[in-house]
Amino acid sequence: MSPNQACKPGMPPIKAAQMQTQELRRPVGPQATPDPAPRARLAVFGASAALLGYGGFEMYGVLSLGGTTPLEWAMLGLFLITFAWIALAAVGAVAGFLILRSRDQGDAATGSGPLKLEAKGHTAVLVPCYNENPASVATAIEAMVHELDQYGANSGFDWCLLSDTRDPETALKEEEAVSLLRQRLGDKSRIYYRRRRVNTDRKSGNVAEFCRNWGSHYDYLLVLDADSLLSADVIIQLANRIDRDPNAGLIQTVPRLVGGTSLIARLQQFANAVYGPIIAAGLARWAGSEGNFWGHNAIIRRQAFMDACGLPQLKGRAPFGGTILSHDFVEAALLRRCGWKVIIADDLEGSYEESPPSIVDLAVRDRRWCQGNLQHSKVIGSRGFHWVNRFHLLTGIFSYLCSPLWFALILVGVMLALQAQYIRPEYFDSTFSLFPSWPRQDAPRAVRLFLLTMLVLLIPKILGIARVLMNASLRQRLGGTARTIGSMLVEILLSAAIAPIMMCVHCGAVFSTLMGGDSGWSPQRRDDGSLPWKQLFYRHRWHTVIGVALALVAWNNSPALLAWLSPAIFGLLLAAPLSALTASLKIGGWFQRRRILATAEELEEPSVLRTYRRLHPTIEAKLACMAPLEEHFSNSYLISRHEALTPKYEGTPFTAEEALARVKIMDAPNHRQALQWLSEKELDKVLLTPYLYRMLVGLAQSPTHQQQTKAG
Structure with missing residues (x-):
């Protein structure tokens, strides 16, 4: 690779366009909204x-058998709200099961023609990243480029790595990864890179900033x-699909979870592979053109996005x-408010992502998601939204409020049991009667209701397994009948043990958000989710305390109450050990070798995953050989490359970090001393500010410094 090729600009020429901020409370003109x-x-x-x-x-x-008390009315209300949630999921799963059964039988009878890129529009593939492993990101891009090359389709796609990374060494490694990709791929594809100076509005701001500066080069955005x-x-x-349908604004795939090695990751992968498709098929069917967007693995019509999706700042402070x-x-x-269709393409297989490797990482992610979903309470009343989109927003809110409601239902049940034990009943009410009014509840009916609730709760799992068992191809792809049933039992038991922990995690997230806590923005761990035992006990301390309290109350009340609460008590008492068990790569590997919780992508790896596995060690090894940080500022090639990849931002505000960095560089005798003095935030500012970067480079290349280096 020639130096000129290596130092070409990070992005194409700026082609600025407006992305107008939307008014959520202002009425919009009438739009065609086919249903x-x-x-x-x-x-x-x-x-x-x-x-x-x-x-x-x-x-x-x-x-109501013996009259209804206020506590019983409270239990009835909580039951109705929580039962509504699982009832909708169950009915949607039934619909999805019927759709997939019909599709499975149709697939056996029909074939498909050769795959060819027919779309006339040009697509930018956007890969936003924030302090991620550059080797993994680069490997994924190269694997997808190689796959497209087999169909001669690379000319229709540009790859844009949009970095919000704030760690300076990771940022320099991203530059190394982009340079390596350009070298390895050559003319197969166009690779672009941009790192933002300020992380305004997180991921949505990252994509919006790309649209305003470079979006006009493209027809579609594959996010x-x-x-x-x-x-x-x-x-x-x-x-092809979005190009053929001029009314399609967004097409969302249903990602499959892959690559997990810990037990909790394998658990999620199996559930996603077996139960996920029937839920997604049902949702896609009734949502129709009012589908949803999950932030990634979706293609968007760029002009529609820029016209309709300029997000405003919500009034008030975080959260x-x-x-x-x-x-x-x-x-x-x-x-959808502007008349564009939003479609869930649940029939497309081959869309993948990873899952968090531990309960702790799930909790960190869900804390952020909880705040975002509860925030939708300020958006759900926006003018012009379709009622189905409002329902999507409501389900997002309720997905986190549901845990406090379940917990409240448990507490009301416990209070009813304590009331029966400690409070003397009123046998004779104010109405004259010769016979006492005994406090009663219909026990046989309660058993039937419990069985009904369990059935409704498990219907998605039962139908997911039923679909697999009724399809010989699916059974074989999951390791056969016996392994599929065994994996289902393991998944149900482990999920039941983990569910009380996640209920408390969500309760804590909701409480923290309502109390004004902000989730922040921390990068997600992708591989190893293990933590020292001390940290695990600390993180799960309140879960254990709640489990102990429930156990003591139930034990003191009655064996029946203890039996009723035993699933929740078991999970909470063993929260820390379960967290360690499910995060362990060793235990996950044991299950993997025995093909328990196996998925089709694991047993018969798709081509793009095989390519990724093959390329990753090589790319990781090459990036590991990157020059140390202090050598970067005296290497003319690295300096030229960095300057070529760094965008020139006009009119950005002067910050305190920039001022401090300037003073420290001016006072430092050499660049190594300057690097020791600069904080991480200040060095990050240096790398993104051309005049500061040149000051540090000048310090590294000064004659005095070179003499000191030779003398040393």
Whole structure:
């Protein structure tokens, strides 16, 4: 590779365009809003309402046998809210099961033609990253480019690594990764790189800044995450579908989880592979053109996005004000408000991402998601939103409020048991009667209601496994009948043990958000999620305390209450050991060798995953040989490359870090001393500010410094 090729600009020429900020409270003009799924919606919501009505009727019958107390009314209300959630999921799963069974039988009878890129529009593949492992990101890009090259489709796609990284050494390694990609791929594809000076509005601001400066070069945006991996089939079909449908604003794939080695990651992968498709198929059917956006592994019509999705700042301070964190749901609603279709393409297989490797990492991610979803309470009333988009926002809010409601339901049940034990009942009320009114509840009916609730809760799992067992190809891809059933039992038992922990995690996240806590923005761990035992006990201390308290109350009350609470008590008492067990790579490897919780992608690895595994060690080894930080500022090639890859921002505000960095560089006798004095934030500012960077380079190349280096 020639130096001129290596030092070419990070981005194409700026082609500025406006992305107007949307007014959420201002009415919009009338838009065509076709409703292609009225029957599916009527069937799903009607059946869910009927199931809820029956469950509520049974619960009222259980509680009202001897009159209804305020606590029993509270239990009935909490039951109705929480049962509505699982009823809708169950009915949606039934719909998805019927759709997939029909699709499975149809796939056996029909074939598909050769894959070809037919789209006339040009697509920018956006890979936003924030302090991620550059080797993993670069490997994923190269693997996808190689896959597309087999179909001669690379000319339709440009790859843009949009960095918000704030760690200076990681940022320099990103530059090394981009240079390596350009060298290895040559003319196969165009690789671009831009690192922002200020992380305004996090990921949504990262994509918006690209759109304003370079978006006009492209017709479509294929938005990925740092851990995303798409097959050539999915990439090409997404481009073809949005190109063929002029009314399509966004097409969202349903990502499969891959690459996990810890037990909790394998658990999520199996659930995602077996139960996920029927849930996604049901959702895609009743959502129709009012689908949702999950922030990545989706293709967007660039002009529609820029016209409709300029996100405003919410009034007030964090956590409810400021930047819209869960921007994807809102962007889908804004696109639909302007008449664009948002489609969930649940039939596309070959869209992949990774999962958190531990319960602790799940908790960190869910804390951020919790704040973003609760923040939607300030957006859900926006003018012009379709009712289905409002429902998506509501389900996002309720996905986190549901845990406090379940916990409240448990507490009310415990209070009813304590009331029966310690409070003397009123046998004779104010109405004259010869016979006492005994406090009663319908025990047989309560057992039937419990069984109904368990059935409704497990329907997605039962139907997911039923679909696999009814399809010989799917059974074989999951390791056979016996392994599939065994994996399902392991998943159900482990999920039941972990569920109380996650319930408390979500309760804590909701409480923290409501108390004004901000989740911050920390990078996600991708590989090893293990932690020392001391940290695990500290992180799960309150979960254990709650488990002990519930156990003592139940033990003191009755064996029946202890049995009723035993699943929650078991999970909470063993929170720290379960966290360690499920995060262990060694234990996860034991399950993997025995093909327990195996997925089709693990047993028969898709081509793009095989390519990734093959390339990753080589790329990681090459990036590990990068020159040390202090040598960067005296290497003319690295200096030229950095300056070529660094965008020139005009009119950016002068910051305190910039002022301090300037003073420290001016006072330092050599660049090594300057690097020791500069904080991480100050060095980051130096790398992104051309005149500061040149000052540090000049210090490294000064004659005095060179003499000191020779003398040393």
